[in-house]
Amino acid sequence: MDYNKSVQETKASVRLADQGDERPPGEMVVKFTDTPVDKPSGKVNIREVARQAGVSTATVSMVLNENPRISRATQLKVQRMIERMGYQPNRLAQSLSSRYTQVIAVLLPPLRHALADAYFGEIISGIADRAGKLGQKMIIEQAKPQFIKESKHIELYERRYVDGVLALGFNEKHAFLRDFAGRQYPMILVDNRFGGNILDCLHCDYRGGAEQAMNFLLQLGHRVIGMIYAAPESPTARDVTEVYARRLREAGIAPLQSWMSDGCFTDEGGAAAAGELISRHPEMTALLCGNDKMALGAIRYLVEHGHRVPQDVSVIGFDDLQHLAYANPSLTTVHLPLYELGVLACGRLVELIHGKTDRVYEVLPTHLVLRESTGIVPHRD
Amino acid sequence: MDYNKSVQETKASVRLADQGDERPPGEMVVKFTDTPVDKPSGKVNIREVARQAGVSTATVSMVLNENPRISRATQLKVQRMIERMGYQPNRLAQSLSSRYTQVIAVLLPPLRHALADAYFGEIISGIADRAGKLGQKMIIEQAKPQFIKESKHIELYERRYVDGVLALGFNEKHAFLRDFAGRQYPMILVDNRFGGNILDCLHCDYRGGAEQAMNFLLQLGHRVIGMIYAAPESPTARDVTEVYARRLREAGIAPLQSWMSDGCFTDEGGAAAAGELISRHPEMTALLCGNDKMALGAIRYLVEHGHRVPQDVSVIGFDDLQHLAYANPSLTTVHLPLYELGVLACGRLVELIHGKTDRVYEVLPTHLVLRESTGIVPHRD
DNA sequence: CCAAACAGTTAAACTGATTTAACAGAAGAG
DNA sequence: CTCTTCTGTTAAATCAGTTTAACTGTTTGG
Numbered sequence: 001m002d003y004n005k006s007v008q009e010t011k012a013s014v015r016l017a018d019q020g021d022e023r024p025p026g027e028m029v030v031k032f033t034d035t036p037v038d039k040p041s042g043k044v045n046i047r048e049v050a051r052q053a054g055v056s057t058a059t060v061s062m063v064l065n066e067n068p069r070i071s072r073a074t075q076l077k078v079q080r081m082i083e084r085m086g087y088q089p090n091r092l093a094q095s096l097s098s099r100y101t102q103v104i105a106v107l108l109p110p111l112r113h114a115l116a117d118a119y120f121g122e123i124i125s126g127i128a129d130r131a132g133k134l135g136q137k138m139i140i141e142q143a144k145p146q147f148i149k150e151s152k153h154i155e156l157y158e159r160r161y162v163d164g165v166l167a168l169g170f171n172e173k174h175a176f177l178r179d180f181a182g183r184q185y186p187m188i189l190v191d192n193r194f195g196g197n198i199l200d201c202l203h204c205d206y207r208g209g210a211e212q213a214m215n216f217l218l219q220l221g222h223r224v225i226g227m228i229y230a231a232p233e234s235p236t237a238r239d240v241t242e243v244y245a246r247r248l249r250e251a252g253i254a255p256l257q258s259w260m261s262d263g264c265f266t267d268e269g270g271a272a273a274a275g276e277l278i279s280r281h282p283e284m285t286a287l288l289c290g291n292d293k294m295a296l297g298a299i300r301y302l303v304e305h306g307h308r309v310p311q312d313v314s315v316i317g318f319d320d321l322q323h324l325a326y327a328n329p330s331l332t333t334v335h336l337p338l339y340e341l342g343v344l345a346c347g348r349l350v351e352l353i354h355g356k357t358d359r360v361y362e363v364l365p366t367h368l369v370l371r372e373s374t375g376i377v378p379h380r381d
Numbered sequence: 382m383d384y385n386k387s388v389q390e391t392k393a394s395v396r397l398a399d400q401g402d403e404r405p406p407g408e409m410v411v412k413f414t415d416t417p418v419d420k421p422s423g424k425v426n427i428r429e430v431a432r433q434a435g436v437s438t439a440t441v442s443m444v445l446n447e448n449p450r451i452s453r454a455t456q457l458k459v460q461r462m463i464e465r466m467g468y469q470p471n472r473l474a475q476s477l478s479s480r481y482t483q484v485i486a487v488l489l490p491p492l493r494h495a496l497a498d499a500y501f502g503e504i505i506s507g508i509a510d511r512a513g514k515l516g517q518k519m520i521i522e523q524a525k526p527q528f529i530k531e532s533k534h535i536e537l538y539e540r541r542y543v544d545g546v547l548a549l550g551f552n553e554k555h556a557f558l559r560d561f562a563g564r565q566y567p568m569i570l571v572d573n574r575f576g577g578n579i580l581d582c583l584h585c586d587y588r589g590g591a592e593q594a595m596n597f598l599l600q601l602g603h604r605v606i607g608m609i610y611a612a613p614e615s616p617t618a619r620d621v622t623e624v625y626a627r628r629l630r631e632a633g634i635a636p637l638q639s640w641m642s643d644g645c646f647t648d649e650g651g652a653a654a655a656g657e658l659i660s661r662h663p664e665m666t667a668l669l670c671g672n673d674k675m676a677l678g679a680i681r682y683l684v685e686h687g688h689r690v691p692q693d694v695s696v697i698g699f700d701d702l703q704h705l706a707y708a709n710p711s712l713t714t715v716h717l718p719l720y721e722l723g724v725l726a727c728g729r730l731v732e733l734i735h736g737k738t739d740r741v742y743e744v745l746p747t748h749l750v751l752r753e754s755t756g757i758v759p760h761r762d
Numbered sequence: 763c764c765a766a767a768c769a770g771t772t773a774a775a776c777t778g779a780t781t782t783a784a785c786a787g788a789a790g791a792g
Numbered sequence: 793c794t795c796t797t798c799t800g801t802t803a804a805a806t807c808a809g810t811t812t813a814a815c816t817g818t819t820t821g822g
Contacts, residue, residue, distance in 0.1 A: 045808055056772045061810055071770060091540045092482065093808030096473040097777045103520070113720065115506040116703065121497030128496060128521060137542060139484070139518045140509060159472045160778095161518060267707040293704060300707045322497065323674060326648040326681045328709050339494070426778055437802045442780055452800060474778030478807045541808095768819070776811075784803085791796075 044087045053081040064089060095160065103137045104349060105162040107153065109169040110144045118321040119291065119338065120168055123190060126342020127166060134350050148176045157185045163353045166190050166345050171234035186352040188360055190345045191338075193235050200352065200360035202345050206236045206318070209334035209366035210243035213288055213316045216332075216368055218251050221377035222286040222314060225255075226277040228263040228270055228298060230290045237290055240318070244288055259284070263294035270297025278307065285313055285377050292317035292324050292333055299329070299373060310375035320369055329372035337364050425468045434462040445470060476541065484518045485730060486543040488534065490550040491525040499702040500672065500719065501549055504571060507723020508547060515731050529557045538566045544734045547571050547726050552615035567733040569741055571726045572719075574616050581733065581741035583726050587617045587699070590715035590747035591624035594669055594697045597713075597749055599632050602758035603667040603695060606636075607658040609644040609651055609679060611671045618671055621699070625669055640665070644675035651678025659688065666694055666758050673698040673705050673714055680710070680754060691756035701750055710753035718745050 046064075050057045055078060062070050063078040070078075081087075095101045106124055108114040115121070124140070131138045139162065143153065153176060156162045164186035170177060171192055180187040181198040189201035217225055227244050231237045241260065248255040258280050261273035270289060274297065277284055289295035295317030299309050307313050309329055317324070320335035341364055348360045427445075431438040436459060443451045444459040451459075462468075476482045487505055489495040496502070505521070512519045520543065524534065534557060537543045545567035551558060553576055561568040562579040570582035598606055608625050612618045622641065629636045639661050642654035651670060655678065658665055670676035676698030680690050688694050690710055698705070701716035722745055729741045 043808095046810095047808080057809080058772060058774095058811080059770090062771090065810080069770065074770080088536060088540050090477070090808050091542060092473050092477040093777085094810080095777095096471070096477055096779090096808080097810040101473065113503060113506045113703070115496075115509060116499050116502030118497050118499065118502075121499075121502055122494060124521075125494045125496040128523060132523065132525075137520045137522075139520045140505075141518075142509060142513065144513075155469060159469050161472060267704050271707070296704060296707050300709060300711075303709050322494065323648050323677060326652070326677050328681060328684050330681075424778095427780095428778080438779080439781075439802060439804095440800090443801090446780080450800060455800075471778050474807090475780080476807095477778080477809090478780040764822095766819100766821080769817085770815105771817105772813105772815080774811100774813090777809085779807085781806080782804090785801085787799090787801105789796100789798075792794090 044085045046087075046089065049078070049081055049085055049087045052085065053078050100353070101160055101163050102135060103139060103162045104131060104346070104353075105156055105165045106138060106140045107165050107167045107170075108140065108142045109174075110142055110147075111169070114142060114169070115140070118323075119319055122321070122338035123168055123342040123345075126339040126344075127346045128342075130343045130346035134346070136346070136350060143170075143174075143176070151179075154179060154185065164188075164349045166349055171231060171237070173233040186349060188345050188349050188352070191236065191336075191341060193361070195235075197359070197361065200348070202341060202348065202360065202362050202364070203236050204336040204338070204341060205363045205366045206239040206334075207243055209318065209336070209368065210240040210288070211247065212366075212368040213318075213334055214244060214247035216370075216374070217286045217288065217314065217316065218247065220286075220314065220374065223251075223253055223377070224281060224284045225253075225259070225286040225288060226281065226284045227260045228273040228277070228287060228289040228294045229260055230263050230265040230269070230294065232262070240288075240290055263290065263297070265291055265293060267293050267297035267300070270294030271301040272297075274298035274301040275305070278302070278305070278313070286374075287313060287315045289315065289317045292319040292321045292331060295331055295333065295373070296324065296327060299327075299331075310373050312378055314374040314377075316368075316374060325371065332371045332374040333369055335367050335369045337366065340364060425466045427468075427470065430459070430462055430466055430468045433466065434459050481734070482541055482544050483516060484520060484543045485512060485727070485734075486537055486546045487519060487521045488546050488548045488551075489521065489523045490555075491523055491528075492550070495523060495550070496521070499704075500700055503702070503719035504549055504723040504726075507720040507725075508727045509723075511724045511727035515727070517727070517731060524551075524555075524557070532560075535560060535566065545569075545730045547723075547730055552612055552618070554614040567730060569726050569730050569733070572617065572717075572722060574742070576616075578740070578742065581729070583722060583729065583741065583743050583745070584617050585717040585719070585722060586744045586747045587620040587715075588624055590699060590717070590749065591621040591669070592628065593747075593749040594699075594715055595625060595628035597751075597755070598667045598669065598695065598697065599628065601667075601695065601755065604632075604634055604758070605662060605665045606634075606640070606667040606669060607662065607665045608641045609654040609658070609668055609670040609675050610641060611644050611646040611650070611675065613643070621669075621671055644671065644678070646672055646674060648674050648678035648681070651675030652682040653678075655679035655682040656686070659683070659686070659694070667755075668694060668696045670696065670698045673700040673702045673712060676712055676714065676754070677705065677708060680708075680712075691754050693759055695755040695758075697749075697755060706752065713752045713755040714750055716748050716750045718747065721745060 046057045046060050050060045059070065059074060060078055063075050106127060108120060128138055156165065166188050168190045170189060172195055177189065177194060177199060189199050191203045193201045193203055227241060229237060229241050245255050261276045263269035263273040270293060274287060287298055289298055295315050299315050302309050302313050309315055317331050317333035320333045324331045427438045427441050431441045436455065440451065440455060441459055444456050487508060489501060509519055537546065547569050549571045551570060552573055558575060558580060570580050572584045574582045574584060608622060610618060610622050626636050642657045644650035644654040651674060655668060668679055670679055676696050680696050683690050683694050690696055698712050698714035701714045705712045
């Protein structure tokens with residue numbers, strides 16, 4: 001039957017007038033007006049497009065979604081009409097009826113200014129670029145205690161805000177991550193791993209980076225090497241301290257517990273830790289730092305207290321943040337491919353969302369970048 | 382319809398149970414006592430809640446939206462049921478029928494790693510915090526050329542992705558901003574203004590900051606003061622150069638065009654510009670820089686080429702980025718209240734979205750932060 | 763030549779909320 | 793003892809899409 005013929009010319013008022021008489025459900029009633037084909041005023045929706053193109057909304061929807069069951073002729077006809085009317089599908093309606101919101105969330109720890117942190121910024125940059133290419137929008141959310149307490153991380157899915165989450169800067173202490181163990185809600189833990197391999201995750205090769213850094217310091221002749229670590233509950237952070245201790249022992253050096261100090265991943269913490277280590281062990285000639293910020297703080301402390309870097313003390317960081325190449329002295333550091341990590345994480349997450357079931361676990365290679373903050377061990381009498 | 386039936390089956394509604402229908406009570410009991418009130422399986426939607434609570438979906442919706450027309454008794458009854466069933470309204474459906482998506486977008490310029498930039502990060506941090514408190518989600522979008530060409534910035538509204546946009550890091554060169562002049566789409570230009578006051582905007586008091594910086598340098602005895610600027614198409618950036626030139630003239634100094642160089646807002650650019658200025662004018666004793674990054678680059682160049690900072694050359698930046706207090710030397714800089722700017726911008730945007738019509742235009746106070754990169758003019762023979 | 767397979771399209775049933783006009787019942791006014 | 797007003801609640805329309813079963817024609821196979 002021709003669709004056009006089945007259309008009845010009915011006005012809204014008419015329709016209301018005869019609503020009493022139990023129309024058979026099969027009969028379709030469509031408003032039909034004699035307006036010109038183009039209707040510049042008012043919002044265009046799929047029904048309007050369908051009417052003007054002389055097809056059903058199902059057809060328009062299928063054209064929109066490139067369903068192969070639509071013939072080339074119909075496809076062109078509808079596409080032209082979409083073009084002419086400047087129609088753009090309402091994505092709320094699309095998401096409501098399809099299974100996907102096309103939005104992912106980036107979850108950050110509740111640090112004061114997490115977004116101003118170059119470490120997170122670099123990863124998010126990668127995520128954003130990839131998300132854009134995959135047609136995903138990205139929302140950013142900070143996991144404040146209140147947020148977790150109210151299970152807002154699950155609400156993100158349940159209320160259909162997002163299809164998936166990328167969690168940055170969390171570790172095994174963050175118990176809420178266990179809510180994702182069932183894989184009911186697509187989530188990838190970025191730049192860390194989780195005990196028992198119960199979560200999908202991706203991280204940089206901190207172990208390899210630490211290995212390179214320690215080899216370099218040992219080659220330069222350093223023996224009394226301190227370590228400014230942070231977040232011992234983080235597996236990747238522990239990787240660094242483990243390699244640090246192992247390489248020292250392998251070099252015939254017995255590291256003391258007092259060679260290590262917690263710098264809390266901050267500049268202030270790094271400075272304080274450096275102060276502690278140097279006053280405990282004035283003979284210390286090198287410091288391995290868990291991130292660039294702490295390294296910066298450490299250098300700041302050392303220089304302020306009359307130790308030259310690198311002539312008296314060498315310092316190595318982790319991260320390779322952009323502008324620290326411009327610090328004075330510029331920082332020798334382990335380069336972490338944070339941008340690439342973001343890109344990869346986003347891609348993998350979208351795969352998970354679309355039903356891929358393989359456990360995500362990848363480790364991205366790192367390498368040492370030599371700059372000015374390291375030098376050969378000073379000769380002392 | 383089935384709604385009425387379900388009302389009768391509900392024990393809670395005693396009032397309704399004995400109304401007109403004259404059914405034998407046995408029948409009602411038999412029918413539905415085997416269905417527990419809680420239905421753990423399957424998604425709960427508003428219809429399910431309404432049925433279990435013995436009310437209509439309209440009532441549940443009104444309870445959800447705290448409509449005062451609902452009686453206290455009904456409100457409590459429904460709220461308890463919502464609690465019991467763990468119901469959470471689908472926000473896609475809510476947004477589809479209400480006028481609001483409860484999402485705002487942060488639009489960033491197409492810089493390589495804009496998100497890793499502390500300047501943007503600080504503002505976004507403020508936006509995120511405020512947005513969270515106002516129940517808004519925040520999506521982040523980079524305005525690549527392709528994005529603008531395809532009018533995706535308008536699509537954000539038309540396809541109901543967002544209710545409003547905060548534009549960061551744009552200036553008068555960015556023609557797409559004119560699309561917002563009609564105020565049809567709520568948008569606030571953050572940390573800049575736009576010719577003819579045709580856009581809502583908020584920015585820091587660059588003029589006042591520049592004034593303080595110049596006064597300080599002049600007080601220290603500096604006469605030959607260079608300026609590393611950037612983005613001359615940006616009104617707020619021009620504020621700084623204008624004040625720079627004016628204050629010099631007011632101090633009886635005639636600044637040359639060659640005292641200024643473009644540093645492109647980057648470390649590299651700052652270093653290059655410093656090199657240019659110092660080689661053109663070896664007698665230069667101070668540099669005013671348009672942002673902290675360029676100041677950092679400039680210091681780096683100077684130190685590398687045997688100029689001591691601040692003994693030979695003083696350097697002042699703009700921004701007051703967190704970690705530059707830990708640089709060596711630490712940076713004297715004009716503090717911009719970027720976090721607060723973000724907080725305010727978000728608040729104002731939400732007001733616009735909710736129909737406020739006053740033109741937004743505010744200027745936030747700035748102040749000079751004294752650190753180590755500035756000192757009195759060196760004595761030369 | 764008839765039945766089965768196939769291609770293209772549509773009607774109708776979803777998705778899950780909000781909103782408005784209508785309505786029933788109680789209270790207050792005359 | 794009516795008539796009006798006020799309150800609280802509901803039915804039904806609406807937002808704007810997707811999806812599926814069913815329904816035409818048209819080929820193709822036996």
